[in-house]
Amino acid sequence: MRSSRPLPALGFSHGKPPLPVAAIQQYIRELYYRLCVVTYRVQQSTRSIEAPMNTPSKLENLLFVRAMLKEIRNRTVTEDEGLLTHLIDMAYYEADDQIRNQQDEPRSNITFPPFG
Numbered sequence: 813m814r815s816s817r818p819l820p821a822l823g824f825s826h827g828k829p830p831l832p833v834a835a836i837q838q839y840i841r842e843l844y845y846r847l848c849v850v851t852y853r854v855q856q857s858t859r860s861i862e863a864p865m866n867t868p869s870k871l872e873n874l875l876f877v878r879a880m881l882k883e884i885r886n887r888t889v890t891e892d893e894g895l896l897t898h899l900i901d902m903a904y905y906e907a908d909d910q911i912r913n914q915q916d917e918p919r920s921n922i923t924f925p926p927f928g
Contacts, residue, residue: 871914878907 881904
């Protein structure tokens with residue numbers, strides 16, 4: 813890794829002649845390197861703000877909800893809660909319909925431009 817020494821000022825200063833071309837090129841390379849480092853660090857710091865790669869999809873969430881509703885329904889049946897069981901059945905069927913709609917949608921929304 814390069815040192816973090818301050819970069820020299822370019823141009824005239826206190827009557828000194830300008831830096832030679834090789835020094836200016838080195839200066840530009842050093843600036844470019846530092847810009848790359850800063851860009852990389854910004855990308856890394858914002859990556860933690862974005863959603864992680866293992867975020868469940870809508871379909872996975874619906875499958876989870878349907879499974880939980882089935883378990884809750886089984887408990888309300890054993891407790892003989894008719895109205896509550898009916899409402900949970902409605903929610904279960906709605907989740908099931910949403911799952912079917914998700915599975916019927918095309919997998920990709922990518923459109924390719926026409927040739928020519």
